[in-house]
Amino acid sequence: MKVKTALNLLRKNASETKTPERLPRHVAIIMDGNGRWAKKHKMSVSKGHRQGTETLREIIRHTDDLGIEALSLYAFSTENWNRSEDEVAALMQLILDFFASEIDELDAKNVRILILGDKGRLPEKQRETLLEAERRTQNNTGLRLNIAINYGGRAELVKAAQEIAVLVRNGTLRAESITEETLADHLYTRGQPDVDLLIRTSGEMRLSNFLLYQNAYAEFVFPETLWPDFTVAEYDKALGAYGKRDRRFGGRTADDETEMEAP
Ligand code: IPE
Ligand code: IPE
Ligand code: MG
Numbered sequence: 001m002k003v004k005t006a007l008n009l010l011r012k013n014a015s016e017t018k019t020p021e022r023l024p025r026h027v028a029i030i031m032d033g034n035g036r037w038a039k040k041h042k043m044s045v046s047k048g049h050r051q052g053t054e055t056l057r058e059i060i061r062h063t064d065d066l067g068i069e070a071l072s073l074y075a076f077s078t079e080n081w082n083r084s085e086d087e088v089a090a091l092m093q094l095i096l097d098f099f100a101s102e103i104d105e106l107d108a109k110n111v112r113i114l115i116l117g118d119k120g121r122l123p124e125k126q127r128e129t130l131l132e133a134e135r136r137t138q139n140n141t142g143l144r145l146n147i148a149i150n151y152g153g154r155a156e157l158v159k160a161a162q163e164i165a166v167l168v169r170n171g172t173l174r175a176e177s178i179t180e181e182t183l184a185d186h187l188y189t190r191g192q193p194d195v196d197l198l199i200r201t202s203g204e205m206r207l208s209n210f211l212l213y214q215n216a217y218a219e220f221v222f223p224e225t226l227w228p229d230f231t232v233a234e235y236d237k238a239l240g241a242y243g244k245r246d247r248r249f250g251g252r253t254a255d256d257e258t259e260m261e262a263p
Contacts, residue, residue: 022243024196026070027063028218030210031056033202033226040226046090051228053098060102062232063143064109066239070144070192072116074210078152081121092126095149099129103136110142116188116211117151118159144192151188153212160186189214197242199235201227219245 031052038048056073063071076091083091106113113133122130130149163186167173173182184190195211195218203224207215221238223230246253 023066023068023239024219024242025068025193026072026195026197026214027068027239028072028074028195028198028211028215029059030074030198030200030204030208031227031230032200032204034228036202037226037228045087046094048228049087049091049094053094055227055230056098057102058232059230059235060106060111060143060145062235064111068143070146070189072146072148072189072195072211072214074148074151074208076117076149076151077209078117078150078155079209081150092123095126096129099133103133106145107137107140110140111137111145112140112142113137114144114146114188116146116148116156118155119150121150146189146192148210151210153207153209156187157183157213183213187213194218197221197238199223199238201225201230217247217249219247 034048034052035045036048037051038045041047060071060073075095080091081088113136115130115134119127119130126149160183164173164178164182168175168178189211194216195214198207198210198215198218199221200206201223203222205220205222219242221241223234223238225231225234
């Protein structure tokens, strides 16, 4: 009897954590709420950020286990330089610690790392670490892990416009031939699918300059949970919600079409 109960429990858990049927190809996450988490626990803000990296590890692992194609994480925005020197220093240190502890496992799992953002303004150590992570994993063919550091969506679009302008100026491209694809090809995420699902934790409901072009048709989910408390189960819930969304892209779903055609 006892064995049977245990088995039933196992089955129940398995069905609850069942992989959603329609998974996004590209998930983007704005990892927000570290500061509020730290305040709630009467800890320093850097402890909050450190706790946030624990969530980060689990979410990356789970995304990889699910076989999702691309995951983009907002780690540091161009606007985050406005924070105190101490907080910026703590975040910069976390970047080094994160790669030091994770790079072997990520590489072994065939994860391909890409940094979104301008590495030019980062301290040399951080810049070298990020370049090395990209270089080391560039031929990997598994999960595409994009980490946005010193990233701004508008800055990314300006960079693309400048690169395209140079091609027009030197005669490689005609202005009339510029398409949406041309622009997409000059973004950090070139070659990757658009974002299908955007998750922002902590109850805030804004993009904060994240992947402005790529999020054009993304489905948004805004869990209330602060990032350090965000769990794999809540992530699955967001993926499940995505699976139920009716993505129309301006058109009509098949059901709608039949109803409309009825006399
Ligand atoms: C997000 O947490 C992490 C970064 C911006 C690096 P916050 O630090 O913004 O957390 P809150 O919004 O203050 O709670
Ligand atoms: C966005 O969060 C940036 C990251 C999560 C890295 P912020 O907390 O900086 O955004 P705002 O200031 O609330 O819009
Ligand atoms: Mg915030």
